[in-house]
Amino acid sequence: MRVPHARRRSRRRERELRPVRRVRLAIPAVVGACALLVAAPALGATDVRRGQVWFLRDGEPVAVSRTAPAMPGLLRALLAGPTRAERAKRLRSAIPAGTDVRTLTIARRVATVDLGSRFAVGRDEASLTARVGQLVRTLRSVPGVVGVRIRVEGGVPVGLFPGYDLRRTVRAPLASQSAPTFRDTQQLLADLGFMAQTGVTGRPGDETTVAVLAFEKWRGMARDGVLSAGVLKALAHATRPEPVRHAPGKRVELLLDRQLALAIVNDRVERVFHISSGAGGRTPSGSFRVYRKERLSWSVPFSVWMPWASYFTGGIAFHEYGYVPAYPASHGCVRMMARDAPLMYAFATTGTPVDVLRGTA
Amino acid sequence: MRNRRAFLVIAVCALATAPIAAQAAEPSPQPSPTAAAPPVQLVVALGLRDPALDAGVVRGSEVLLARGYEAELARILARRLGAHVDRFVALRPALRLMAGAPSGWHLALAGIEPSRAARGAAVLSDPYLTTDAAVVLRRHLPRPRSVADLRGHLLCALRGSEEARTIATAVRPASAPLLSRSVDRLREQLRTGACDAALVPAIQAGRFVRGHGSELGPVAGRFPSGRGLVVAVARGSGLDVHAVNAALTRLRNDGTLGRLARTWLGLDPAALRTLR
Numbered sequence: 282m283r284v285p286h287a288r289r290r291s292r293r294r295e296r297e298l299r300p301v302r303r304v305r306l307a308i309p310a311v312v313g314a315c316a317l318l319v320a321a322p323a324l325g326a327t328d329v330r331r332g333q334v335w336f337l338r339d340g341e342p343v344a345v346s347r348t349a350p351a352m353p354g355l356l357r358a359l360l361a362g363p364t365r366a367e368r369a370k371r372l373r374s375a376i377p378a379g380t381d382v383r384t385l386t387i388a389r390r391v392a393t394v395d396l397g398s399r400f401a402v403g404r405d406e407a408s409l410t411a412r413v414g415q416l417v418r419t420l421r422s423v424p425g426v427v428g429v430r431i432r433v434e435g436g437v438p439v440g441l442f443p444g445y446d447l448r449r450t451v452r453a454p455l456a457s458q459s460a461p462t463f464r465d466t467q468q469l470l471a472d473l474g475f476m477a478q479t480g481v482t483g484r485p486g487d488e489t490t491v492a493v494l495a496f497e498k499w500r501g502m503a504r505d506g507v508l509s510a511g512v513l514k515a516l517a518h519a520t521r522p523e524p525v526r527h528a529p530g531k532r533v534e535l536l537l538d539r540q541l542a543l544a545i546v547n548d549r550v551e552r553v554f555h556i557s558s559g560a561g562g563r564t565p566s567g568s569f570r571v572y573r574k575e576r577l578s579w580s581v582p583f584s585v586w587m588p589w590a591s592y593f594t595g596g597i598a599f600h601e602y603g604y605v606p607a608y609p610a611s612h613g614c615v616r617m618m619a620r621d622a623p624l625m626y627a628f629a630t631t632g633t634p635v636d637v638l639r640g641t642a
Numbered sequence: 643m644r645n646r647r648a649f650l651v652i653a654v655c656a657l658a659t660a661p662i663a664a665q666a667a668e669p670s671p672q673p674s675p676t677a678a679a680p681p682v683q684l685v686v687a688l689g690l691r692d693p694a695l696d697a698g699v700v701r702g703s704e705v706l707l708a709r710g711y712e713a714e715l716a717r718i719l720a721r722r723l724g725a726h727v728d729r730f731v732a733l734r735p736a737l738r739l740m741a742g743a744p745s746g747w748h749l750a751l752a753g754i755e756p757s758r759a760a761r762g763a764a765v766l767s768d769p770y771l772t773t774d775a776a777v778v779l780r781r782h783l784p785r786p787r788s789v790a791d792l793r794g795h796l797l798c799a800l801r802g803s804e805e806a807r808t809i810a811t812a813v814r815p816a817s818a819p820l821l822s823r824s825v826d827r828l829r830e831q832l833r834t835g836a837c838d839a840a841l842v843p844a845i846q847a848g849r850f851v852r853g854h855g856s857e858l859g860p861v862a863g864r865f866p867s868g869r870g871l872v873v874a875v876a877r878g879s880g881l882d883v884h885a886v887n888a889a890l891t892r893l894r895n896d897g898t899l900g901r902l903a904r905t906w907l908g909l910d911p912a913a914l915r916t917l918r
């Protein structure tokens with residue numbers, strides 16, 4: 282049979298167009314598959330081969346790996362608590378045993394978990410806060426989840442979990458108490474009297490270093506001015522220095538063993554200054570009073586200018602000096618940092634008592 | 643003809659179902675505050691403002707797993723009134739709901755302080771918990787015996803709080819007080835000695851020092867203000883406010899209120915020494 286010319290042409294054209302159509306059909310399919318692949322982890326549709334479940338060791342959050350099928354599996358692993366081997370490694374869970382999951386859904390990258398009433402059992406605030414932290418950390422570790430909404434018995438917990446407002450989506454667990462910012466540490470040093478409030482900048486600098494050095498001297502630690510873990514730990518529980526002697530009014534205590542000067546008002550230490558006194562015990566101990574003040578004093582025996590000088594006995598004075606090491610280094614005077622000397626000059630007015638003390642530690 | 647018959651049928655059906663629809667449209671039966679006899683099952687409203695006073699799970703208007711000083715007091719108070727708490731409902735924010743006429747509750751223990759608005763909306767009982775300002779000292783500071791002893795010290799309080807006002811009006815210290823942004827900052831200032839004594843609400847003083855006993859000084863006393871939190875009794879609820887007052891007096895005298903305060907607030911504000 283002879284095929285008409287027009288029909289033959291149509292068939293040829295159809296054969297030519299077939300691959301193009303295939304490609305056109307394939308594009309949406311590939312796009313759809315990609316979208317599913319991206320969304321799948323968040324939806325919990327595919328297996329999360331290795332996920333993180335968060336427990337506690339000595340109250341601090343610790344992540345352990347679990348091979349669990351998707352988010353519900355991780356949640357079940359969390360509620361089941363640490364294994365026997367993990368318990369042997371001091372891992373604990375604040376979530377009460379027997380807590381059940383009523384529902385677990387995810388929408389717009391926010392996981393909503395509805396738990397049984399056992400989740401809210403107990404009155405220990407630390408435990409209640411920690412269990413929310415465990416739950417949020419575990420669910421947030423699932424790729425694609427950016428927030429967690431917690432419900433108990435289908436309702437919104439209000440005031441049950443200290444530190445968390447569960448009426449809103451929880452984006453992150455509460456920050457650990459053991460990690461203060463640099464600014465927090467500076468504020469702490471200022472609160473304790475080791476530096477001025479103006480030094481709280483959030484940026485490292487010599488003022489902070491000197492404040493740390495003064496704190497180390499007060500606590501009898503190694504005098505290096507470094508904000509080490511040991512210093513941070515000591516700062517976390519430090520209280521403001523107390524004067525050695527008790528007397529009313531304004532006065533200064535010079536602690537030769539600690540190389541510190543305390544500016545005191547009514548038995549309250551207003552400021553602690555890093556100083557360097559006379560080497561080899563050249564600064565005499567005893568009770569004196571400021572008797573002479575010179576904005577810029579000239580030392581005749583040593584031919585040197587001494588700015589902000591407050592003399593309290595003989596030729597011994599508090600004054601500014603360019604080099605204030607962490608040990609006694611002067612010829613008898615009390616060297617002070619350029620930032621601190623004007624403050625001491627303003628504080629120690631004429632007649633202010635100065636108690637120079639050895640052995641105060 | 644057919645149309646007219648159909649219309650008639652529809653009209654009859656509509657008339658027949660109208661009462662049922664009307665009944666369904668009515669709000670769910672509230673506790674009957676109009677009953678003459680005292681109710682046996684009480685609906686108690688909670689404020690959910692302070693976790694130590696009351697906390698729970700809010701589902702709709704209902705509060706499940708209610709706990710805290712006021713929730714516990716409501717249960718005990720109900721028993722003393724010969725009734726029991728049927729359910730708790732949320733009253734948030736307390737004042738706005740207090741202004742509403744039909745309450746839907748018999749008693750409200752929602753951190754309510756006596757005010758003209760509150761008195762207009764409900765009958766108020768005697769105070770069950772004082773809202774005085776308490777003084778917490780830094781370590782090593784001698785206990786003040788009077789307000790005058792505090793004047794020479796550096797005081798601190800939360801910025802814009804009632805306690806900051808108390809410092810300005812009742813203490814009038816020699817040096818300007820430190821005003822903190824948050825409770826944590828206030829505690830830090832007291833711990834480090836940046837201030838000598840902090841004024842905090844007596845209700846919160848126990849929680850303020852809890853866990854920091856070795857770093858802070860004692861709660862030295864309170865400034866008597868004469869104010870306190872009261873129970874609101876819904877008008878027409880069948881409950882007698884005198885019976886509520888009598889029950890509260892008995893609870894105070896037998897130490898129940900003090901025990902509740904120590905359990906939920908960390909200390910009994912009423913037991914603190916008053917500073918004058």
